[in-house]
Amino acid sequence: MSVASWARHRRDRWADVALVDALVWSFREACIGAGVAQAVDAPIAGTGFRAPEITHVELGPPVRLTVRMPPGMVPAALRRAGPLVAPHLGGVALRVTDRGHGWALVDVLTVDPLADYVPLHLPRTGPAVLIGRGEDGLDITEDWRRGAHTIVQGVTRSGKSVWTYGALAQLAAQPDVLITGCDPTGLLWRPFAMSRHAGWQVSGLADLAAHEALLRRLVDEMDRRVRELPTDRDTIAVDLERPMLVVVLEEYPGLLRAVDAAEKDLGKRIRALVGRLLAEGAKVGIRVVILAQRAEAAVVGAFERAMCSLRISFRTDNRASVELLHPGTDVQVADAHTSAEPGIALMSAPGRELTRIRAPYLGGYPEYTAAIAGACA
Ligand SMILES: Nc1ncnc2c1ncn2[C@@H]1O[C@H](COP(=O)(O)OP(=O)(O)OP(=O)(O)O)[C@@H](O)[C@H]1O
Ligand SMILES: [Mg+2]
Structure with a gap:
């Protein structure tokens, strides 16, 4: 690897790390804003929030997040809040897949997944x-x-x-x-x-x-x-x-x-x-x-x-x-x-x-x- 390409590689890596940090922060804030969070009162620390937590980020594209829901919350809550959360992650919609046990895979979609025509090809078989x-x-x-x-x-x-x-x-x-x-x-x-x-x-x-x-x-x-x-x-x-x-x-x-x-x-x-x-x-x-x-x-x-x-x-x-x-x-x-x-x-x-x-x-x-x-x- 030449010195120049190594430097570029490092810069890109650094930008990726910064982007991941920004995503994790924005996601948490957007979830709280959209009501997908629980307020927790602590005597010393004041009010805090338990929000869905990103445990892994694939930058894609598309950006894919692995998310752990806090106890008592299911990925469906995140799916419902998708239109409110997605813009803060640079997308227009979230595709939330429930992986069970409170885990979800979240794809950040940058185009409306329903933007394209759905052609109806006939004849179709079956009832x-x-x-x-x-x-x-x-x-x-x-x-x-x-x-x-x-x-x-x-x-x-x-x-x-x-x-x-x-x-x-x-x-x-x-x-x-x-x-x-x-x-x-x-x-x-x-x-x-x-x-x-x-x-x-x-x-x-x-x-x-x-x-x-x-x-x-x-x-x-x-x-x-x-x-x-x-x-x-x-x-x-x-x-x-x-x-x-x-x-x-x-x-x-x-x-x-x-x-x-x-x-x-x-x-x-x-x-x-x-x-x-x-x-x-x-x-x-x-x-x-x-x-x-x-x-x-x-x-x-x-x-x-x-x-x-x-x-x-x-x-x-x-x-x-x-x-x-x-x-x-x-x-x-x-x-x-x-x-x-x-x-x-x-x-x-x-x-x-x-x-x-x-x-x-x-x-x-x-x-x-x-x-x-x-x-x-
Ligand atoms: N599924 C679809 N995909 C893409 N375009 C559509 C679709 N459905 C309707 N359109 C477009 O919208 C137009 C109007 O649709 P349609 O005639 O079904 O409206 P309508 O709700 O029956 O209206 P009206 O109450 O006036 O009868 C269609 O001519 C077509 O161009
Ligand atoms: Mg009609």
């Missing part, structure tokens, strides 16, 4: 439907057979329809699934014309009674299935004879506005029918999917909301809208979501804490039309 990709880069799938009902909200142009296109294109290809429902916009069902699903779909707002008739038919089918339940079973297994009925209510508030304006009792009856599907349908193979710009009480009451176990919020116009579907969401996370890009959503599902996802992107309407044609062929 699990790709519904998004998480910040950890892993695909998130939903098996509609095991789940219950779904509600999706988001302001206009936030990605609700694109998400629905992707989910329907996958579901329509499953032979024991029937795609049904009400679409006041008239766009969702157009590609299904002539398919086996078309008889169970109502489009547009010209004939409002047709929407009621369809929902009544679905409730009758539900009642029939409940009556036919074998005495030793409380759920049915869906099959070709008794397909899973996925009831999509696209732009549901728009439908309600139209029926309320047309005839007072029609709105009441439609709400009652949807309420019954939500309350009693899940065990006999009926899955409702409600789409709305805002899941407010006038559209879906607390009862209906509670029946929806999969909840997805694309960009909302304020923090309160996030609270509607994801109670207890961190204020910063909810506020940040008011400027989310199209296709980025917050998702709650059973057994999973609030997850930020990017919805798969099938393409525009032409790709949707082609995908449904392919799935129904």
